[in-house]
Amino acid sequence: MGVFKFEEKWMVSIFDAILPADHLQDSSGKNADFYADFTEELTQTIPGTALIGLRFMAWHLTLCAPLFSGYFGRFHKLDRAKKEAVLAKTAKSKLYIFRELLFLYKTSASLAYGAMPEARKRMGYEPAEIETPSWLKERAS
Numbered sequence: 001m002g003v004f005k006f007e008e009k010w011m012v013s014i015f016d017a018i019l020p021a022d023h024l025q026d027s028s029g030k031n032a033d034f035y036a037d038f039t040e041e042l043t044q045t046i047p048g049t050a051l052i053g054l055r056f057m058a059w060h061l062t063l064c065a066p067l068f069s070g071y072f073g074r075f076h077k078l079d080r081a082k083k084e085a086v087l088a089k090t091a092k093s094k095l096y097i098f099r100e101l102l103f104l105y106k107t108s109a110s111l112a113y114g115a116m117p118e119a120r121k122r123m124g125y126e127p128a129e130i131e132t133p134s135w136l137k138e139r140a141s
Contacts, residue, residue, distance in 0.1 A: 003043045003055060010058040011039045013076035017083040019109040021119070034136070038112040041135035050104065057101035065090050 003011070015035040016022070043051060062075045069086045071078060078086065090102050113119050115133050120126075 003051070007055055007058050008036070008039050008043065010062045010076055011043075011054060012036050013083075014058060014061055014105055015039065015109040015112065017075075017080070017087060018106055019113050020080070021113060021116070023122075034116060035109075035112060037135040038115075038133075041133070042108060042112075053101050053104055054108075057098070057105060060098065060101075061086065061090065 012033075012035045015038070021035065043054075046054070065086045066073060066075055066078060066082070069082075069089045071082050071086065075083060075086060087102065090098050093099055115136060
């Protein structure tokens with residue numbers, strides 16, 4: 001089970017808004033757009049019910065939440081401050097499903113970010129003795 005490319009783009013934008021990673025660089029010195037690689041792997045391996053939740057929330061955050069927050073436009077086209085405002089308003093939603101699905105995104109973004117050697121180094125951790133996730137191996141090659 002996978003997602004459409006445009007949904008994947010939306011998910012990457014959501015992950016990056018939750019935990020920006022534009023300061024991380026890959027081995028060539030370019031900005032690490034690792035959320036795209038992570039999202040591709042995640043959507044292929046995550047259980048179906050969780051993927052349905054990620055997709056539903058991507059649609060909600062992209063099309064509805066900006067309007068509920070007073071912004072016109074799709075989430076991935078908003079500037080960083082507006083994205084943060086939309087996420088903050090969603091986190092305070094009266095509807096549990098939106099708060100919970102946002103938590104799923106936060107958890108996923110944290111797992112992706114924490115898997116990056118550059119991020120662990122930035123946080124002051126020594127390189128972990130863990131198996132490198134396949135989506136990171138692909139980036140390194």
